[in-house]
Amino acid sequence: MELFPKSRNYQIIAIVSIILILELLSLRVEGSSQAKSISYPAINCRKHSAVLTDFGGVGDGKTSNTKVFNSAIANLSQLALDGGAQLIVPPGKWLTGSFNLTSHFTLYIHKDAILLASQDETEWPYLAVLPSYGRGRDGPGGRFSSLIFGTNLTDVVVTGDNGTIDGQGAAWWIKYRSNQLTITRPYLIEIMYSDYVQISNITLINSPSWNVHPVYCSNVLVQGLTIIAPIDSPNTDGINPDSCTNTKIEDCYIVSGDDCIAVKSGWDQYGIKFGMPTKHLIIRRLTCISPDSAAIALGSEMSGGIKDVRVEDIRAIDTQSGVRIKTAIGRGGYVKDIHVRRMRMETMKYVFWMTGSYGSHPDPNFDPKALPEITGINYRDMVAENVTYAARLDGIQNDPFSAICISNVKIGLTEKPQKLQWNCTDIQGVTSRVTPPACNLLPEKKDNDCFFPSDKLPIENVQLKTCFIA
Structure with a gap:
């Protein structure tokens, strides 16, 4: 009698499937050998390549490709240990709901390809709430899966030559504003619990909510993104590194209805308990337009901690504030060792803004004794023009924001500036060569340059390879 016949049949089916996939991919390579190849940079190249139309896309x-994407990626996942695979989205308009990525995999979006997010809610699976948040951000229930989603992955790339992902978010914004949602709107790209993640060289427009959300990840590269949403669209944050370690965000252009970049690490008691900070983060060469929000926000959900953030070569245009720290009693956690330099701002409400009373909470069960620690905040070499207020810096009574340093900053005011330019409470620190002069809580320290680290973070040692599409 044969032992375990079903198990053996499954093994035979899996082997046959892999052979068929390999034959299909080898035919594609042979048939396109004369075509001009496309090159792109990636953390790893793939041995195998397929096109979405190979799987019926x-x-x-108009035609839904949700099942096609999931089927294609599921099949290509069998090649993960044989050099991995890349799935090419060719020119066309590809309507799809949520689909899941796999490890050792690249999703490549051609410059003439548009992924259109489905308007059919049945094509968006539900996910549990994030453990560091305790509830959905739009409502107490769970969350819709993101359009492009992945969890527990290693070595995953979403890239292209500036192909487009259109979230078609208008319908979601209407539902949100009219309180029709009990669970959180989908994001465009969310990767969870993963290591070595690259998201690069694509355009994202009209997201239902946040655009790019790496959460509980390490070794993350976000490069060359163009992100655009109407400036009045709700919560369309550009890039939200959340409880991530060793992340680099660079060369991005963002127009948003919320913060262009929002650094996070969990919400009140849930973030404190989960205890995973965002740390070792680089943000450089960012252009931001966001009239009602910040170029870069730290918080307000920062209860797991935020530390060692290095920001440089930023341009903010018609944006509410430059780098904003948002926290409150009950948050706990910390924001410390923040370093910002070479920032240019044009038409701003605030250049510097720190808030200790950003009081939204997931529920009433937060600990009022959980006070955040805000310390080691450094700004240097900045220029701003057409500014309404130089600064609003509001710490927390009996919990002052400390070790603030601001140096070599020139702020040009509007034609009719506010009389009180620096509004400061419950803060401690120094300034040097700042105009207009700061408040008394930030006294002048002559010839002082605020610190900016000179060492390299590990993410800067990641060398991209040149990969090809035949």
């Missing part, structure tokens, strides 16, 4: 903008 239809790029007419």
Whole structure:
């Protein structure tokens, strides 16, 4: 009698499937050997390549490709240990709901390809709430899965030559504003619990909510993104590194209805308990337009801690504030060792803004004794023009924000500036060569340059390879 016949049949089916996939991919390579190849940079190249149409994709903008994406990626995942695979989204309009990525995998979006997010809610699976948040941000229930989603992955790339992902978010914004949602709107890209993640060289427009959300990840590269949403669209944050370690964000252009970059690490008691900080983060060469929000926000959900953030070469245009720290009693956690330099701002409400009373809470069960620690905040070499207020710096009574340093900053005011330019409470620190002069709580320290680290973070040692599409 044969032992375990079903198990053996499954093994045979899996082997046959892999052989068929390999034959299909080898035919594609042979048939396209004369075509001009496309190159792109990535953390790893793939041995195998397939096109969405190989699995029945239809790029007419009307036919749903949700099952096609999931089927293609599930099949290609069998090649993970044989050099990995890349799935090419060719020119066309590809309507799809949520689909899941796999390890040792690249999703490549052609410059003439548009992924259109489905308007059918049945194509968006539900996810549990994030453990560091305790509830959905839009409501107490769970969350819709993101359009492109992955969890517990290693070595995953989403890239292209500036192909487009259109979240078609207007319908979601209407539902949110009219309180029709009990669970959180989908994001465009969310990667969870993963290591070595690259998201690069694509355009994202009209997200239902946040655009890019790496959460509980390490070794994350976000490069060359163009992110655009109407400036009045709700919560369309650009990039939200959340409880991530060793992350680099660079060369991005963002127009948003919320913060262009929002650094996070969990919400009140849930974030404190989960205890995973965002640390070792680089943000450089960012252009931001966001009239009602910040170029870069730290918080307000920062209860797991935020530390060692290095920001440089930033341009903010018609944006409410430059780098904003948002926290409150009950948050706990910390924001410390923040370093910002070479920032240019044009038409701003605030250049510097720190808030100790950003009091939204997931529920009433937060600990009022959980006070945040805000310390080691450094700004240097900055220029701003057409500014309404130089600064609003509000710490917390009996919990002052400390070790603030601001040096070599020139702020040009509007034609009719506010009389009180520096509004400061419950803060401690120094300034040097700042105009207009700061408040008394930030006295002048002559010839002082605020510290900016000179060492390299590990993410800067990651060398990208040149990969090809035939």
